[in-house]
Amino acid sequence: MTEIEKWIREGADVREGLRLLSAYRPNPWLAALVERAPDRYGRLLRRALGVMDKAASGEAASRRRTLRDDWPFLGDPDCPQELKILAADKITAMRGFAEAHAGLYSCATPEEAYETASKCILFYCQNRRIVSEFAYYKEHKAVLGRHEIFEDSRRMRELRTAGILELIRRQKNLRTSINKLKAKLRSGARPDLELARAELLSRRERELAEVERLIEEYKKNERR
DSSP states (O other): OOHHHHHHHTTOOHHHHHHHHHHHSOOHHHHHHHHHOHHHHHHHHHHHHHHHHHHHHHHHHHHHSOHHHHOGGGGSTTSOHHHHHHHHHHHHHHHHHHHHHHHGGGOOSHHHHHHHHHHHHHHHHHHHHHHHHHHHHHHHSSOOOOSHHHHHHHHHHHHTTOOHHHHHHHHHHHHHHHHHHHHHHHHTOOGGGHHHHHHHHHHHHHHHHHHHHHHHHHHHHHHO
């Protein structure tokens, strides 16, 4: 039995709960609320410590399983490349969610709590979109195709059949889009959109790299 489990079973005394909160995940904002009105906000303390304990247990359990245990088709030779890429993205999303979720209990202000909660939601949604693709493929042996990675793959295939004028047009548009995204990230405005913007920026930069590779390839062929 963990110290938190013992605290809950023994009645969840507020003073002891505040000590546990300070020891495991300091949160001055939550502690101040509970001290001001323990009858009203004590439930938040119980929820915070209870969720922390469950999250730690869940993380330990997840480490005992691998993606291949849940999604064995990832090891198949005919598994679509997009799904294999999504497997790595899923690990990133799960880790991001775990870190953001743990950070909820050390937020010092409502604004920080809002930003951290937004990250939790974003990583959770990223993971669920990937799980939807995996579950559909596992059942039907065919791709669902709703994740943006399939749109990215389609765009890449189109690039490889595009003419030089179309490649130059896309190069210009992508550079403009990338500069706008970088400016928004530098500004710090809408921190709740920061991760989504960074993800889109990464996708646009990959597409630009492919466009510029194809332009260089075209130029080399012209010089021959």
